[in-house]
Amino acid sequence: MNLIFRMLYVYLCSFFKPTLAIEKSKNALHLLVLPNDIDINLHMNNGRYLTICDLTRIDMFIRTGLAKTMLKKKWIPVISEHTMNYKRPLKLFQRYQVLMEIAGWDDRSFQMVHSFVVDGQVIAQGTSNGVIVGSHRVIPPVEVLQAIDLARTNP
Numbered sequence: 001m002n003l004i005f006r007m008l009y010v011y012l013c014s015f016f017k018p019t020l021a022i023e024k025s026k027n028a029l030h031l032l033v034l035p036n037d038i039d040i041n042l043h044m045n046n047g048r049y050l051t052i053c054d055l056t057r058i059d060m061f062i063r064t065g066l067a068k069t070m071l072k073k074k075w076i077p078v079i080s081e082h083t084m085n086y087k088r089p090l091k092l093f094q095r096y097q098v099l100m101e102i103a104g105w106d107d108r109s110f111q112m113v114h115s116f117v118v119d120g121q122v123i124a125q126g127t128s129n130g131v132i133v134g135s136h137r138v139i140p141p142v143e144v145l146q147a148i149d150l151a152r153t154n155p
Helices: 004-014 046-064 066-073 141-153
Strands: 026-032 076-086 095-105 110-118 121-134 137-139
Touching: 004 046, 026 046, 046 066, 046 076, 046 095, 046 110, 046 121, 066 076, 066 141, 137 141
Parallel strands: none
Antiparallel strands: 026 095, 076 121, 095 110, 110 121, 121 137
16 A cells, blocks of 8 residues: 555656557656665665566556556456566665666567666666466467557557
8 A cells, every 4th residue: 555656656647658669668767765665774675676666567558558458358467477686775765767678578478677777877677577367368478469559550
């Protein structure tokens, strides 16, 4: 519940940003380390990085049209694997940028890269594999891309 306002903020802002093509697309969020992001060491909790990565995906889903397609087809996104490498901590009230890129896909999943950046320096970077699930099966990325293209040409 503690991220609901940040999620609503990202959700609303995404509608006013330019649309993106899902193929090799990149997006960025500009955020601030809030008191509910920190742990006992007074830096951003390692689990919070993963949650912030979720926010970048929400932004991407909306801006590429994937969110609309998923709602229409009753598909859901699922992260099947995520790794994170931490280089430096993010301190309380520090401003940072999170960059997300769809690096590619195979016959089953999309591969994404999430970079946490301060003053042009990557301070943490994660990779994730995500799948789209519908009707008790994984939807191949090629089928997802076709559905998004079809939705764009037939609104």
